[in-house]
Amino acid sequence: MELILLLAATDAEGNLGKPALGAATAAQALASALGGAKLVAGLFGARASQAAALLAGAGFEKALILESDALSQARYATDAAAGEALVKACGATLVVAPATSRIQRIIGGLAQRCGGKVDTHLTELTAEEGAPLATRWFYRQRMSGRLKRAQRPWFMTVEAGLYPPPAGSGSPAVEKVQAALPSTLTRVTGEKSPASGAQTIRPDADLLFVAGAGWCKKQADGRLHVPEAEKVILGFLEKTQSSLGGSKSVVDQSGEGTVLSFMSHLNQVGQTGSTPRHAKGLATCCHGEEPHTVGWRFVNERRAVNLNANCGWAQGKADVLYVADAFKVMERVNDLLGG
Ligand SMILES: Cc1cc2nc3c(=O)[nH]c(=O)nc-3n(C[C@H](O)[C@H](O)[C@H](O)COP(=O)(O)OP(=O)(O)OC[C@H]3O[C@@H](n4cnc5c(N)ncnc54)[C@H](O)[C@@H]3O)c2cc1C
Numbered sequence: 001m002e003l004i005l006l007l008a009a010t011d012a013e014g015n016l017g018k019p020a021l022g023a024a025t026a027a028q029a030l031a032s033a034l035g036g037a038k039l040v041a042g043l044f045g046a047r048a049s050q051a052a053a054l055l056a057g058a059g060f061e062k063a064l065i066l067e068s069d070a071l072s073q074a075r076y077a078t079d080a081a082a083g084e085a086l087v088k089a090c091g092a093t094l095v096v097a098p099a100t101s102r103i104q105r106i107i108g109g110l111a112q113r114c115g116g117k118v119d120t121h122l123t124e125l126t127a128e129e130g131a132p133l134a135t136r137w138f139y140r141q142r143m144s145g146r147l148k149r150a151q152r153p154w155f156m157t158v159e160a161g162l163y164p165p166p167a168g169s170g171s172p173a174v175e176k177v178q179a180a181l182p183s184t185l186t187r188v189t190g191e192k193s194p195a196s197g198a199q200t201i202r203p204d205a206d207l208l209f210v211a212g213a214g215w216c217k218k219q220a221d222g223r224l225h226v227p228e229a230e231k232v233i234l235g236f237l238e239k240t241q242s243s244l245g246g247s248k249s250v251v252d253q254s255g256e257g258t259v260l261s262f263m264s265h266l267n268q269v270g271q272t273g274s275t276p277r278h279a280k281g282l283a284t285c286c287h288g289e290e291p292h293t294v295g296w297r298f299v300n301e302r303r304a305v306n307l308n309a310n311c312g313w314a315q316g317k318a319d320v321l322y323v324a325d326a327f328k329v330m331e332r333v334n335d336l337l338g339g
Pocket of ligand 1 (some may be wrong): 211212213214215217219246247248249250268269270271272273274284285286287288289290291292295305306307308311324325326327
């Protein structure tokens with residue numbers, strides 16, 4: 001019988017983030033698809049034991065906890081050693097973990113240490129003919145593949161936002177695991193984060209707001225209106241807490257002087273950019289060309305505002321296209337959203 005381990009790191013407060021809770025539900029789905037595999041949680045962090053309660057209702061027999069101050073910070077050497085200790089403590093054959101940067105950094109090395117194989121960024125875990133079956137996208141989300149493996153342990157990281165957090169009662173029993181973590185030369189002396197206003201990428205937001213190069217182009221009066229564009233866009237983001245995306249053209253403009261100061265290459269959506277997941281998307285001053293809209297694959301409801309009735313959004317890329325001046329539309333939308 002397969003033994004499934006949910007492997008997750010807790011944050012500094014001893015909580016599990018949404019990706020880890022989604023991975024817990026994915027592990028539970030895999031266990032039931034396999035018709036009764038054993039399900040164990042393995043949590044590591046400075047205050048990991050309190051996180052076991054968050055897994056209530058997901059069918060975990062027990063939660064193995066590895067707690068140490070050395071695990072309060074994400075660090076390859078200590079995280080990989082903690083993961084190895086947890087996998088070996090229960091003899092897991094399948095290891096399910098969230099595809100967070102902290103886990104992605106260690107999962108390859110961890111599979112190597114445990115003599116296993118790894119597949120990352122999976123989008124569904126199920127079973128076929130009694131064997132685990134994992135699904136993931138390839139080639140920038142253009143092709144979907146289904147994978148089986150005979151080798152164990154099989155490490156699998158699951159994308160965020162696909163499975164809901166567990167719901168129910170009855171926390172798993174907690175069992176402490178001891179491990180000799182390596183001493184490290186690195187010392188974390190503090191954290192610096194961007195000012196809250198500068199944080200524009202919000203993966204959990206319901207709406208993706210995309211700004212295209214049109215915001216920085218000459219408008220009907222023959223002049224540029226970049227400061228006005230910045231004010232309108234930031235006003236909308238602040239009021240709605242949407243996530244900000246950009247087209248390649250707008251993020252590439254940094255060398256040209258006419259730039260949106262808060263737009264970086266991290267915001268780029270598309271073939272060479274990201275493929276975010278949001279319930280809705282609104283594109284403004286963006287032409288809707290294929291290399292851009294391929295990044296909208298996981299955006300369900302799509303609307304666009306463009307002056308050009310023949311833009312790409314009108315060619316089957318959007319549900320609704322408003323042929324209008326985005327400056328005027330978004331100013332009015334901001335007014336309607338109020339203070
Ligand atoms: C291999 C390859 C990979 C690529 N990868 C990506 C990628 O990852 N992401 C990406 O975005 N692109 C990518 N591209 C580029 C892509 O093909 C387009 O060139 C780019 O998306 C165009 O950006 P844009 O629509 O913002 O700008 P433009 O094409 O310049 O369009 C600006 C739009 O703004 C509109 N507009 C102007 N003023 C207003 C106004 N007041 N109100 C309303 N509308 C207005 C105009 O009508 C126009 O449609 C890639 C291209 C290649 C070849």
